[in-house]
Amino acid sequence: MVSRIKQVSVFIENQPGRLVAMLEALEKNQVDIRALSISDTADFGIVRMILSDGAKGAETLRQAGFTTRQDWILSAEIPDRPGGLLKTVAEPLAKAGINVKYLYFYIEAAAGKSMVVVKTDDIDKAEKVLKSP
Amino acid sequence: MIRDPEHEKMPRKQLEELQLKRLQAKVKDVYEKVSFYRRAFKEKGVTPDDIKTLADLKKLPFTSKLDFRDNYPFGLMAVPLEKVVRIHSSSGTTGKPIVAPYTEADVDMFAEVMARSLASAGMTKHDVMQNAYGYGLFTGGLGFHYGCERLGATVIPSGAGNTKRQIILLQDLGTTVITCTPTYAFILNETAKEMGVDLRETKLRLGIHGAEPWSEQMRKDIEDKLHISAINIYGLTEVIGPGVSVECEHKNGMHIQEDHFLVEIIDPRTGEQLPYGKEGELVITTLTKEAQPVIRFRTRDITSLSVEPCKCGRTLVKMARITGRSDDMLVVRGVNVFPSQIESVLLEVEGVEPHYLIVIDRHDAFSTDELEIWVEVSEQVFSDEMQKMERLEKKLRAEMDSVLGISARIKLVEPRTIVRTEGKAKRVVDRKELPNSGLIAK
Incomplete structure (x- = not known):
């Protein structure tokens, strides 16, 4: 299963309390976090999230004073076994010459599925590759 | 003529x-x-x-x-x-x-x-x-x-x-x-x-x-x-x-x-x-x-x-x-630096807010070794990709180098971190005075 979903990214400074401020804003507006990854530098981090309601979450954070953006990314189900990521995502993309910019995992709790979020340099091509059997 | x-x-x-x-x-x-x-x-x-x-x-x-x-x-x-x-x-x-x-x-x-x-x-x-x-x-x-x-x-x-x-x-x-x-x-x-x-x-x-x-x-x-x-x-x-x-x-x-x-x-x-x-x-x-x-x-x-x-x-x-301007003039490693020069660089880099703060570790009245420039990240320049953020930082650093003649550290900060003031803003602050300067919002 491969689908396009909206990811919300947030710029936060690397200092105590900023993550809390971001999470509090989401809690207050009843926005649930499905997946989250942070990449960081000494000064700042980029928080990437899949939210229960991306548009509402992004607007909530914007109003709380955060720089945010929304991007289409691919979400793919991967079998929870050795070689799962390799065979279903990494290898097909590499063979097609598509570069992975970043990826991170999450569990779809209700369905009990392991999922991967992947950002590539060509979403259309990547989607086609991952959908083909 | x-x-x-x-x-x-x-x-x-x-x-x-x-x-x-x-x-x-x-x-x-x-x-x-x-x-x-x-x-x-x-x-x-x-x-x-x-x-x-x-x-x-x-x-x-x-x-x-x-x-x-x-x-x-x-x-x-x-x-x-x-x-x-x-x-x-x-x-x-x-x-x-x-x-x-x-x-x-x-x-x-x-x-x-x-x-x-x-x-x-x-x-x-x-x-x-x-x-x-x-x-x-x-x-x-x-x-x-x-x-x-x-x-x-x-x-x-x-x-x-x-x-x-x-x-x-x-x-x-x-x-x-x-x-x-x-x-x-x-x-x-x-x-x-x-x-x-x-x-x-x-x-x-x-x-x-x-x-x-x-x-x-x-x-x-x-x-x-x-x-x-x-x-x-x-x-x-x-x-x-x-x-x-x-x-x-x-x-x-x-x-x-x-x-x-x-x-x-x-x-x-x-x-x-x-x-x-x-x-x-x-x-x-x-x-x-x-x-x-x-x-x-x-x-x-x-x-x-x-x-x-x-x-x-x-x-x-x-x-x-x-x-440049004689007000707020800084000497960094012997080079005269004017906040107006920094502003002109920010104005030229597309999407960057011209709101900035210069944080220095002061030796004496106007001399410092290190120059740190705080730049606010707007939605226009923010990316979910670290590579692009690093490229922005690099570009700002290179532009500053060429205009100022010395290297400066660029620190990307959240929007509205730097307090807006009426009229001409204070742009230079000593790191020691920063917490009580009233120049940062958080």
């Missing part, structure tokens, strides 16, 4: 005699008519009779932008209001505007120095000048307008903004000269391109740019992109407006209209006069202005003067391109 050879090519000795005569009269004038000057002279223990040579100028007290604020609106005027025919204004440093009144003779002098300036830039009466400086309170619009009419050329008072219409007028009316800020020259070019117009194929041949700091690199870009000759002009509201100085066709310094404006360069820290060639703060005394003469006005602009004879034949002293 030289419009007024008698004054513009006057032998230095004769020019200095004229300056002394005018200075003596003006000093006497303000001493008698403006209580602010009378008080300031007395505090320095000087009277008009003490001005016997031009060298005596240094005995007189300075005037600053602050004095304009303290004497707002008409406290510095030397004539009754009924003699005033026009009032311009510009923003001051601390909220109150600067007021600039003109008598009929002042308006005439303004038009004359502007006509000379336009001629110096290379304009003749055959030119069609599109004036894209702002009309209204700003001195730029009317200054260029009157100068153009005085010269006998054709002026199109298009004013600032409405760029598409500017392009249409420029094509249809055969504009040969564009007068606007350097930034606007780039905007004109971009808009023309979007409209499918190549400015290089129009009759445009000359641009006269000022009212904001710009660089030789910007001149080169404007000249290449618009296929024109770009001339630098300088002036300020407190003195007259544009027309204080302007380049000639040789473009190696701006000739100062010295029969009207007496200039000095001082060390901004000590107030001592510096010799020709030394960089320092420009100080201007108006020699002929009636409504609001100004004595030793500290412009805060950093430049140097050259008295070397110019190939154009003018004997007038030349001032170099403004390299």
Whole structure:
């Protein structure tokens, strides 16, 4: 299963309390976090999230004073076994010459599925590759 | 072309005699008519009779932008209001505007120095000048307008903004000269391109740019992109407006209209006069202005003067391109750094907010080893990809390096981290003072 979903990214400074401020804003507006990854530098981090309601979450954070953006990314189900990521995502993309910019995992709790979020340099091509059997 | 050879090519000795005569009269004038000057002279223990040579100028007290604020609106005027025919204004440093009144003779002098300036830039009466400086309170619009009419050329008072219409007028009316800020020259070019117009194929041949700091690199870009000759002009509201100085066709310094404006360069820290060639703060005394003469006005602009004879034949002293402001000047590893330079870099990097803070680890009053520049990240430049964020940081660092001549650390911060202040913002802060400076929002 491969689908396009909206990811919300947030710029936060690397200092105590900023993550809390971001999470509090989401809690207050009843926005649930499905997946989250942070990449960081000494000064700042980029928080990437899949939210229960991306548009509402992004607007909530914007109003709380955060720089945010929304991007289409691919979400793919991967079998929870050795070689799962390799065979279903990494290898097909590499063979097609598509570069992975970043990826991170999450569990779809209700369905009990392991999922991967992947950002590539060509979403259309990547989607086609991952959908083909 | 030289419009007024008698004054513009006057032998230095004769020019200095004229300056002394005018200075003596003006000093006497303000001493008698403006209580602010009378008080300031007395505090320095000087009277008009003490001005016997031009060298005596240094005995007189300075005037600053602050004095304009303290004497707002008409406290510095030397004539009754009924003699005033026009009032311009510009923003001051601390909220109150600067007021600039003109008598009929002042308006005439303004038009004359502007006509000379336009001629110096290379304009003749055959030119069609599109004036894209702002009309209204700003001195730029009317200054260029009157100068153009005085010269006998054709002026199109298009004013600032409405760029598409500017392009249409420029094509249809055969504009040969564009007068606007350097930034606007780039905007004109971009808009023309979007409209499918190549400015290089129009009759445009000359641009006269000022009212904001710009660089030789910007001149080169404007000249290449618009296929024109770009001339630098300088002036300020407190003195007259544009027309204080302007380049000639040789473009190696701006000739100062010295029969009207007496200039000095001082060390901004000590107030001592510096010799020709030394960089320092420009100080201007108006020699002929009636409504609001100004004595030793500290412009805060950093430049140097050259008295070397110019190939154009003018004997007038030349001032170099403004390299910065004396306020907030920093010395970083021996290099002078001005916050205005940092601002100009941020303005050039697309999508970056011009709100910034310079954090230093101070050694003494104005010296530091490290320069850290805080830049706010707007939605326009924010990316979910770390690589792109690092590229932005790198680009800012490289631009800063090339403009400042030293390397600076760039720190990307959240929007609205840096407190917005009314009027001119405080831009430099010691790291030790940062938590209690009131300059950061969180």
